[in-house]
Amino acid sequence: MxxxxxxxxxxxxxxxxxxxxxxxxxxxxxxxxxxxxxxxxxxxxxxxxxxxxxxxxxxxxxxxxxxxxxxxxxxxxxxxxxxxxxxxxxxxxxxxxxxxxxxxxxxxxxxxxxxxxxxxxxxxxxxxxxxxxxxxxMNNRMVWINQSYTVREAVDKLKQFAELAEYLNYLHVIDDDKRLVGVVSYRELLLADLHWKIADIMQTRIVKVGALMDQEEVARIIRRYDFVTIPVVDDKERLLGIVTVDDILDVVYQEAEEDIEKFSASGKAIDFKTKPVIAAKRRLSWLILLLFIGIVSGSIIASFEETLEQVVALAFFMPMVAGMTGNTGTQSLAVVIRGLAKEKIDTKQVLSLLMRELKVGIYIGLTCGLLIFVIAYLWQGSAVLGIVIGVSLLCTLIIGTLAGTIIPLILNRLNVDPAVASGPLITTINDILSLLIYFGIATAFLSYLM
Amino acid sequence: MxxxxxxxxxxxxxxxxxxxxxxxxxxxxxxxxxxxxxxxxxxxxxxxxxxxxxxxxxxxxxxxxxxxxxxxxxxxxxxxxxxxxxxxxxxxxxxxxxxxxxxxxxxxxxxxxxxxxxxxxxxxxxxxxxxxxxxxxMNNRMVWINQSYTVREAVDKLKQFAELAEYLNYLHVIDDDKRLVGVVSYRELLLADLHWKIADIMQTRIVKVGALMDQEEVARIIRRYDFVTIPVVDDKERLLGIVTVDDILDVVYQEAEEDIEKFSASGKAIDFKTKPVIAAKRRLSWLILLLFIGIVSGSIIASFEETLEQVVALAFFMPMVAGMTGNTGTQSLAVVIRGLAKEKIDTKQVLSLLMRELKVGIYIGLTCGLLIFVIAYLWQGSAVLGIVIGVSLLCTLIIGTLAGTIIPLILNRLNVDPAVASGPLITTINDILSLLIYFGIATAFLSYLM
Missing domain, CATH: 1.25.60.10 (MgtE N-terminal domain-like)
Structure with a gap:
């Protein structure tokens, strides 16, 4: 208990x-x-x-x-x-x-x-x-019968192997070449006459998976059909084994954990028992990479040093612009990753998704841009500064939204798990883009700002 | 097919x-x-x-x-x-x-x-x-039998209800008050004599869940024991129904999705088919909140305007310090959330986790602080600037790591899902903390910096 x-x-x-x-x-x-x-x-x-x-x-x-x-x-x-x-x-x-x-x-x-x-x-x-x-x-804890069996022979085999098979819902039916040709549910067996042939009562519409199918795809199929087991076949349709739902549950937990790991760049395999030195080492590899990327951001700001010296107030809005761009990118990324986890998409859907996200970016950009224009104007008392910041935010939010959509789609096309783009990577790319746009626009308007 | x-x-x-x-x-x-x-x-x-x-x-x-x-x-x-x-x-x-x-x-x-x-x-x-x-x-697609049944009666009832019950692995045994007192596996039934009493062959060590148990906890138990179904009882141990693994698989997918939603603050229920206006609306609620928090960061920077005017180079390292602090916080958060998803922890474990993360923060802080000291010194040619930035990074990384640990632990203690703290919230808190520390230290050293 x-x-x-x-x-x-x-x-x-x-x-x-x-x-x-x-x-x-x-x-x-x-x-x-x-x-x-x-x-x-x-x-x-x-x-x-x-x-x-x-x-x-x-x-x-x-x-x-x-x-x-x-x-x-x-x-x-x-x-x-x-x-x-x-x-x-x-x-x-x-x-x-x-x-x-x-x-x-x-x-x-x-x-x-x-x-x-x-x-x-x-x-x-x-x-x-x-x-x-x-x-x-996969495992071999299943019961298979030949299609030439009678119901009586099938029941006998089922009883004989009941000890071995954990899941008795289905018997797998094969032909003489070991090819999977049907399934019979335990229920159908109970209701059938003992002298009927299995071939006559089996279901021939079988959902099965190839041995090389990715375990995540297997999990999706098992979930879709509410199965407890699914047969695995080789390229000649021969029955190799079954995948059972208990293992699939482990797969789903494990993949969910990996997604969170990627979204937080926290490095693999840190739990409550990991020693501090080891946890620090695993996390540092990411952090040091981000430190150098941070230096890149820094050198972009440094290249606009003159603009910044003349209008120090630009620095006040810098973290907000960069942060918002990073956040909208992460939002788009999450939508794409969650979508891709559920279904495969074709070129037509990719284009319509890009159009959708472009529109989302424009709506978000207009709303936030207008809002920050008002805030900046009231706070700093300069309409030009308000316009510079508002227009920058409009542009960076559109670009950030698109970057958060395009990058995972490209990775997916290249057969790389799109979740590797998550969190820090997309944030950093959007950081750099947003700083360039923000200071670029500010420099162009510099004479009006002073 | x-x-x-x-x-x-x-x-x-x-x-x-x-x-x-x-x-x-x-x-x-x-x-x-x-x-x-x-x-x-x-x-x-x-x-x-x-x-x-x-x-x-x-x-x-x-x-x-x-x-x-x-x-x-x-x-x-x-x-x-x-x-x-x-x-x-x-x-x-x-x-x-x-x-x-x-x-x-x-x-x-x-x-x-x-x-x-x-x-x-x-x-x-x-x-x-x-x-x-x-x-x-839960559902009622299970077969229950009274403990006074014989094996023959149980087999008859099983056959009669085979149509209804999806999972035939276990029969649930109840007493006259409908209390769950045991289970009999289908296998045991097959091997038993038809005139034996169920009470004599049933297993009395039963894993069951209360009707009010959170579905995530049910999922953990089903996963732990590799079950296909688990019985649900009320507070008087009466059998109410069963939870089946197909529904648990949905729960696990759904919870994983919610975690990603929270980590990316992407708002609920946006998929590939959501209309742009609706998607934008759902995302804006978060973004506008973050915009105002960004203004708070901005006003912190504004309050250090004099420092910034005198040493513009401080702005170059601002995004890096804030970004690194946010990232280390997110890493700690992910470790804590993943850990809490697996097990409950007691006060002793909380303290040892805090000590661990403190040590991790110190290791990470020392490494990154030293590194940025060297980089800043080489780049800007000022040892004092290097020290200011290095020490700031050391402090903010330690504090960021601890904040990323403490906040989800507190939320968990308050019975709030710790994942709500993820991504943007922790990043923002750490942003603000890091700016205060960074400019605080810089202002203290201002006379040496100029």
Whole structure:
């Protein structure tokens, strides 16, 4: 039960300290993977060793598939290789692949030698698919039947494999060449006559994904159709495995996290436990880049030094103009990135989006430009200054809005994740553009400003 | 099939133009909800009317649950009320609740009168739960059995309700007071003897959620345990319904989108189809707020006008100092928000996080401060200017890092979503702080600078 996990930690700790193997097993036998692993992490090193000694192989497989990278390597080092090899054999294919991906080549090659030939070959095949594709995150916990089966044979196979398959909603139907030709829902099987042929009752309209499809695209399809599993096929339509929704949920969380990382340029993999020096290092790479870009802004301002010396009041509005331009760019960028995450767009849509954002830029620019004209005039008592600042803001907001639209679209066309343009990059580009326009216009009007 | 949806659109259009009801039905009968709805949206108004006339009620329910708000209202207006009422009765509870939530009170009260009393009461109960809670997104597509049942009775009930329940992995076991007391997996049922009692084979360690739990927390639990469904109970532990993973996937996408919206202050609900005037309006509310905050920055600079007049070079480094401070704040903010999305933290962890970020701020500040000292000295040839800028950057980076940590933590403690602090807000606060520090230090050193 979620509620009293802490109690359970205490109770498990006690049984381990007493070395009471039976009581320990009684405590943990019905636990969810996550809870079992959570308890393990809370234990002291000494208790963890006894835990690993006492735990049955099947539950060890659960712990191994749930642990994060660092703790997993620690556990594998503590355990004797034979027990690891037995546990690894009981792990789900996809968890095993993800674990081997983290372990490094040497250690993972060693682990592969423990597996029987067939499993080892299967795993090697999975590791051949590029990371973040359907092939890499699929598993084989599905039930497949041949289309020549009768309903009775299908039901028998389903019962036989019920233990293995986590999701019983669908059976996958293949032909003699292993090609996926249909699906039968468990429901249809229940309602059918036992002697009917599967080929006659299966649905042939199948939604499936290719093994090389990007995992984000797989997530979109699973979401669109409210599926729990989706079959993965190779280029000859042969059934390779299924992707399950639990893995897709991880994908969606992970991608959302990466988007926030990019929007804030915060660098990868900093969490509450990261050491200060490491967190600082990861963040500095971005900040130093931004520092040098800041120097570029500075040198633009320096090149307008004379203008600035003569009308110091221009400096008062500088952060506002640059900030607003950066913000409108980030807004456009967010709209484009969110849109691209939902659908692919063609050239016609790109053009209409650009026209839309141009109009948005003009509306925003006119409103804010007029507003700042009034404010600047009232504050500084100079209509010309008001006009310079208002017109500058109009121009920079239009350009900023367009830049925030065009840059992610170009990146997307180049197959680069458009989110890399987010936050700092777009802000910086718009900073530079806005300073050039602002001081350019001010310099042109300089004689009227003085 | 996903691949030839366009062909299907053409074929459906043709059958509608020919008013060939039979051929139309043949085309659409096996389609997924999403595909069927996608085809409907692609049709002309005239074709949509015939589509709605021809479509059987059960498939109309699919279309209604899949359509977005605007199109849904359009369809309900076109259709005759009787057909709507029949379709509504066939919709899933959770889709119906979400639809009624969008329709506005008057229209949704009208629709409720079409439903039979029991269903109408059920739906009203669901609508009573606050939005974004487990109660609001749960449905009743589960199979429950009494603990006094035998395995045979359970299997019979499962078969009877297989049509209704989408997810057959688990049966929920209740006692005579309707309290959830256990679960039985389909697998366990298959392996059990038909005359065994359910009470003897059920698992009593159940992971469940309260009806008022926030949907994000529900998503975290479903992800943690790799569940496909999770039972929802009231405060007396009575089984109310289940939350299914397809709805959770929508929640996760939606929350990720909201986070990006907040990080970019882009305003809600702007997509590729939003009209320019509306998009501009939604974005302007933020931009105008930021404009006024920009004026505050401006007046801070104005209050240091004398300093600035005497050392114009200070203006060159102004955007860099402000920008860097804003960026380090956003980085800290992202780390905190991502961390809080994963786990709850206690006071002890808050203090250790603050200490960590203080150290990170010092490391970052020392590195960047030293770097800018060298650059400013080489560029402007003044060691004092270099020191002023370097020390300012050191101070502002430390303060910016801490502000980016403290603000979301405070918001979180106040039960406000910390992501509202993101992007513009934190940038603006740090802008103002950095200008005060920068010009404060510069003014103190003014006599040495000249």
């Amino acid at each position: 979620v509620q009293n996990l802490n109690q359970l930690v205490h109770s498990v700790t006690y049984t381990l300290q007493q070395k009471d193997r039976a009581a320990f097993f009684e405590n943990i036998k019905d636990l969810q993977k996550y809870d079992l692993t959570h308890i393990f992490i809370k234990l002291s090193s000494r208790e963890q060793e006894i835990f690993l000694e006492f735990i049955p192989v099947s539950l060890l497989a659960d712990v191994l598939s749930e642990l994060d990278g660092e703790n997993r390597i620690k556990v594998i080092k503590i355990l004797d290789p034979e027990k690891v090899s037995l546990a690894v054999t009981e792990m789900n294919n996809d968890d095993l692949v993800s674990m081997l991906g983290q372990l490094g080549e040497e250690k993972s090659a060693e682990l592969l030698t423990y597996l029987d030939e067939e499993l080892s070959a299967d795993i090697k095949n999975l590791l051949d698919f590029p990371p973040e594709t359907a092939g890499r995150i | 996903v691949q030839n949806l366009n062909q299907l659109v053409h074929s459906v259009t043709y059958t509608l133009q020919q008013k060939d009801r039979a051929a139309f039905f043949e085309n659409i009968k096996d389609l997924q909800k999403y595909d069927l709805t996608h085809i409907f949206i692609k049709l002309s108004s005239r074709e949509q009317e015939i589509f709605l006339e021809f479509i059987p009620v059960s498939l109309l329910a699919d279309v209604l649950s899949e359509l977005d708000g605007e199109n849904r209202i359009k369809v309900i207006k076109i259709l005759d009320p009787e057909k709507v009422s029949l379709a509504v009765t066939e919709m899933n509870n959770d889709d119906l609740v979400s639809m009624l939530g969008q329709l506005g009170e008057e229209k949704s009260a009208e629709l409720l009168t079409y439903l039979d009393e029991e269903l109408s009461a059920d739906i009203k109960n669901l609508l009573d739960f606050p939005p974004e809670t487990a109660g609001r997104i």
